Amino acid sequence: MRRLLILAAAGLPLLSGGCIAKTIVDVATLPVRATGQVVDWSTTSQEESDRNYGRKMREREAREGKERKKRDKECRKNPHKCEAYDGYRAGPDGD
Secondary structure, three states, X not given: OHHHHHHHHHHHHHHHOOHHHHHHHHHHHHHHHHHHHHHHHHOOOHHHHHHHHHHHHHHHHXXXXXXXXXXXXXXXXXHHHOOOXXXXXXXXXXX
């Protein structure tokens, strides 16, 4: 009986096809993979940065377009009050 138990325990890794070893490796590497994922979530990629900058510039240009349109409408109503456009300018200096 004891001999059968020892043989079964010795043969178990061979029958499992390495599943136990793979599980041990997966458990051991889990903290490293989790840390890598956290770093990935906490940093901004260049592509994401470019996308955000493009969105920001489109919003600025839309704001400038609305302001210019409003000014042009006012100038058509009261041409004697119109002066050179001195409103919002889209771009890094526009804030």
